[in-house]
Amino acid sequence: MKKKLGLPAQIAIALVAGIVFGLICYFANIASFTTNYLKPFGTIFVNLLKFIVVPVVLLSMIDGIVSMGDMKKVGSVGWKTVAYFLCTTAIACVIGLVIANIFNGANLFPVLQNAEGAEWTGKTSQNFMDTLVAIFPDNMWKSFSSADMLQVIVISLLLGGGILAAGEKAKMAKDLVSTLYAVIEKVMTFIISLSPIGVFTMMTWVVATQGPKILGSLGLVLLCAYIAYILHAVLVYSASASAFARINPLKFFKGAAPAMIFAFTSTSSAATLPVSEECASDLGAEKSISSFVLPLGATINMDGTAIYQCVATIFLATCSGIHLTLGQMVIIVITATLASIGTAGTPGAGMIMLAMVLTAMGIDVNMIMIIYGVDRLFDMGRTCLNVTGDISCSLCVTQWEKKRLQK
Numbered sequence: 334m335k336k337k338l339g340l341p342a343q344i345a346i347a348l349v350a351g352i353v354f355g356l357i358c359y360f361a362n363i364a365s366f367t368t369n370y371l372k373p374f375g376t377i378f379v380n381l382l383k384f385i386v387v388p389v390v391l392l393s394m395i396d397g398i399v400s401m402g403d404m405k406k407v408g409s410v411g412w413k414t415v416a417y418f419l420c421t422t423a424i425a426c427v428i429g430l431v432i433a434n435i436f437n438g439a440n441l442f443p444v445l446q447n448a449e450g451a452e453w454t455g456k457t458s459q460n461f462m463d464t465l466v467a468i469f470p471d472n473m474w475k476s477f478s479s480a481d482m483l484q485v486i487v488i489s490l491l492l493g494g495g496i497l498a499a500g501e502k503a504k505m506a507k508d509l510v511s512t513l514y515a516v517i518e519k520v521m522t523f524i525i526s527l528s529p530i531g532v533f534t535m536m537t538w539v540v541a542t543q544g545p546k547i548l549g550s551l552g553l554v555l556l557c558a559y560i561a562y563i564l565h566a567v568l569v570y571s572a573s574a575s576a577f578a579r580i581n582p583l584k585f586f587k588g589a590a591p592a593m594i595f596a597f598t599s600t601s602s603a604a605t606l607p608v609s610e611e612c613a614s615d616l617g618a619e620k621s622i623s624s625f626v627l628p629l630g631a632t633i634n635m636d637g638t639a640i641y642q643c644v645a646t647i648f649l650a651t652c653s654g655i656h657l658t659l660g661q662m663v664i665i666v667i668t669a670t671l672a673s674i675g676t677a678g679t680p681g682a683g684m685i686m687l688a689m690v691l692t693a694m695g696i697d698v699n700m701i702m703i704i705y706g707v708d709r710l711f712d713m714g715r716t717c718l719n720v721t722g723d724i725s726c727s728l729c730v731t732q733w734e735k736k737r738l739q740k
């Protein structure tokens with residue numbers, strides 16, 4: 334019996350086939366064929382992504398908040414862990430934006446042209462204060478129907494906090510969220526399983542209409558993301574482990590290497606947990622602390638995802654001919670930080686969250702298919718970074734707790 338190809342392999346094959354067929358159409362000067370007959374199928378897939386974004390964000394964030402109800406029991410360990418994750422994720426966003434803007438400023442990211450030679454355009458930018466006011470919803474259903482993602486995040490935080498505050502009375506609401514989220518995860522898995530079709534049709538169309546130059550651009554955006562990944566690991570994780578846990582950076586990376594390699598190849602923070610716990614223990618983390626920090630980190634610590642979202646957003650905004658203001662970049666930091674925390678554990682969920690960030694920035698979600706085909710290559714680096722951050726956090730919290738108990 335032949336073994337069925339996994340989804341990453343199917344996407345890789347679809348990507349290569351789309352590039353080859355797109356180049357044939359480009360040089361044969363029949364790009365209009367891809368626009369008229371292939372792109373619509375890619376558009377259907379993107380529409381399904383748009384459809385699933387709001388329920389995934391809403392339910393995954395509420396479920397994540399509710400699942401942290403046990404944090405009252407762990408007291409200081411809980412808030413220190415969450416504070417560490419929030420701070421490092423915000424720093425990750427800043428690093429991602431800085432590196433992406435350096436690449437963009439050097440004109441390494443392209444502005445794509447459509448079939449008629451005109452640039453794609455995005456929403457008119459608004460100032461930061463207007464955006465800040467617009468974050469807070471006045472009508473929940475309107476926020477859902479218009480897919481205003483910043484408002485959906487605020488609604489998720491409020492509802493999740495309300496369920497936690499209501500305690501035992503909210504048991505039915507808690508169970509309902511958990512049940513609905515399980516259903517949505519299955520729907521999302523089905524939509525993600527259609528990725529090869531979306532990748533092939535949209536990649537064929539992009540290459541046929543843009544030519545070979547777009548392939549070099551994908552290589553550059555990958556390079557940009559990995560530079561940001563490495564900088565974050567060195568400047569934030571090893572530095573914090575050195576400053577707070579008194580561990581030499583070389584010793585830290587050597588000790589964390591098995592988990593980093595496993596995460597890089599498996600692209601799953603959850604699957605890497607046993608290896609992460611062993612590495613953290615060998616580096617000196619208390620087992621009682623690492624057993625709390627690492628599973629929580631696998632759920633809410635998504636620094637690699639945050640960097641990816643920032644780099645991809647700048648890249649796709651430039652491709653769309655959109656210039657993002659400083660105020661909008663601040664909103665990207667806020668959105669990507671919260672979105673990365675709400676990222677579901679299902680493979681491909683990072684792409685759903687990228688669709689959310691693009692929607693918040695007014696960038697055409699169809700642009701996501703330019704980058705989707707090489708998402709696995711991004712995913713390897715970002716999962717490796719996420720796991721490294723979990724180990725660093727467990728070491729820092731262990732040291733902080735020792736100091737607290739000594740007082």
